[in-house]
Amino acid sequence: MKIEFDDGYSFGKGAFETIKVVDGRPLFLDKHLERLKKSLEFFGISKEIEEVKILEYIKSSEEKNFALKIIVSDDNFILTSREDNYRKDNKRFKLIVSEVRRNSSSKMIYHKSLSYYENIMEHRLALNKGYDSALFINERGEVCETSFANIFFVRGGEIFTPVISSGLLKGTMRDFIIENYQVKEEIIYLDDLKNFDEAFISNSLMGVRNVSLINDIIFNEEDKTNLIQVDLKKYGF
Structure with a gap:
């Protein structure tokens, strides 16, 4: 090469x-x-x-x-x-909020650019602290995405995900979920997380994985995650 x-x-x-x-x-x-x-x-x-x-x-x-x-x-x-x-496991993920704040006005974060090391660094810091990935929020306290995946939340059976303008990558699996399920794209603040029943993350390799913990907030539900995982099996996930 x-x-x-x-x-x-x-x-x-x-x-x-x-x-x-x-x-x-x-x-x-x-x-x-x-x-x-x-x-x-x-x-x-x-x-x-x-x-x-x-x-x-x-x-x-x-x-x-x-x-x-x-x-x-x-x-x-x-x-x-x-x-x-990701073919080897289906574990539930524990996330920690990164100390790095996403700049939602930066055009770079909306592309999967070769300047990707901040994501890698924050992911490794999360692993060193005993978590599975880092969750980014922006300068206004709005939830964005994790260091390698988009994120969704569930409340009362409804699925929510952060709006693109909060500062996140428009993932291919995110698009698939929005196109095939009823999903509300909204501004979600860090303080809102305690009001959700379930959380899951998505990317093109894992499909979707359930989230059990964000900092000290516990999510016990897995119903929507399990439903989407069953549907994705026909694609090979």
Whole structure:
């Protein structure tokens, strides 16, 4: 693999996508490529994404179930694969609120850019404290997302999720849930969390996972999480 030392390497100018591959099938590939193309337009990167090359890479892989990563910058188009660790467990997640505040006015946070290390760093800090991931809130105290997933809450059988303008990535699995279930997109404040019965997170590899704890707030319910997980099984989650 040859990597060019362009602005993607030097300054994080570029975007990436992570796609779940099941039995040689890239799940929700169209949605991932649509988001990737929009991000490349945002960065001013005029590179054509050839879907046929992605499919050829998947077909040539000895493994049929894995996580595919697409990385694009001015002079690079890179495909890599790794084990899909989410296939191994269905644990409930414990989250801790990050001390870092999301800047909802930053255009960068609405793209899966190569400047991703803050998410990684906060995730590792959460792990070191005995939690499974970090939850970001913005400068106004509005809930955004975790270090690697979107988040949903349930109250009285209704599903809620933070609005995009709070400062979060428009996830492909988030889109799927909103399109297939009745979901209310609202501003959700940190102080509101104690009023919810259930919480779950979503991304393109895990599907959905239940949340049992955010700081000292306990969530006992799992009904909506279980319902969506059953529906996602037909896709290979």
